[in-house]
Amino acid sequence: MIEFRNVSKVYSTGTEAVHNANFSIDKGEFAFLIGTSGSGKSTLIKLILKEEEPSDGNIIINGKDTTFLKRSRVPYLRRSMGIVFQDFRLLPDKTVYDNVAYAMYIVRATQRHIRRQVPMVLSLVGLSGKAKMYPHELSGGEQQRVALARALVNNPSMLIADEPTRKFRSRDCLGDNEFT
Ligand SMILES: Nc1ncnc2c1ncn2[C@@H]1O[C@H](COP(=O)(O)OP(=O)(O)OP(=O)(O)O)[C@@H](O)[C@H]1O
Ligand SMILES: [Mg+2]
Numbered sequence: 130m131i132e133f134r135n136v137s138k139v140y141s142t143g144t145e146a147v148h149n150a151n152f153s154i155d156k157g158e159f160a161f162l163i164g165t166s167g168s169g170k171s172t173l174i175k176l177i178l179k180e181e182e183p184s185d186g187n188i189i190i191n192g193k194d195t196t197f198l199k200r201s202r203v204p205y206l207r208r209s210m211g212i213v214f215q216d217f218r219l220l221p222d223k224t225v226y227d228n229v230a231y232a233m234y235i236v237r238a239t240q241r242h243i244r245r246q247v248p249m250v251l252s253l254v255g256l257s258g259k260a261k262m263y264p265h266e267l268s269g270g271e272q273q274r275v276a277l278a279r280a281l282v283n284n285p286s287m288l289i290a291d292e293p294t295r296k297f298r299s300r301d302c303l304g305d306n307e308f309t
Pocket of ligand 2: 170172
């Protein structure tokens with residue numbers, strides 16, 4: 130599902146964040162990337178999302194080489210992924226419920242589907258009681274669980290989380306869902 134072939138990333142500053150990465154992750158597989166601060170973990174994830182371009186090599190997602198993927202197609206690539214960013218990227222002026230609902234709204238889910246799905250994922254991550262709160266009213270771990278709920282709400286075929294174990298154990302929340 131995700132394959133890196135000889136991928137390197139050198140930032141414009143000259144920092145080589147990823148050096149000749151080769152790996153593949155198949156459907157149903159759990160993969161963990163461990164490394165010290167600054168070793169290139171977030172960069173690798175940004176390459177998968179096509180938020181950054183590789184300086185060298187090829188990245189194949191669901192059988193398609195993303196090297197020549199048009200910018201306009203990137204949102205469609207990302208729809209197959211549930212993403213939890215290291216800095217969560219929650220919308221500060223929206224409630225917990227609306228942060229999650231918004232992810233469904235932008236993929237044009239029906240109101241009916243949104244009303245059914247959002248409470249279900251909030252319950253999955255243990256945040257049913259916090260639906261009306263704003264991000265700044267939550268603890269760091271709770272904010273991260275909102276980000277996880279948002280990543281899961283559209284039933285993505287892969288879940289990508291940057292630092293999922295920093296504030297809670299991801300397995301506590303994932304239940305029996307199958308992710309890459
Ligand atoms: N936009 C950028 N421009 C230039 N250099 C960058 C950029 N982003 C990251 N880097 C550098 O690339 C290297 C890898 O950074 P990255 O954020 O991928 O590390 P990380 O493994 O996620 O670290 P952490 O565990 O602290 O989150 C670091 O040396 C960092 O300074
Ligand atoms: Mg990082």
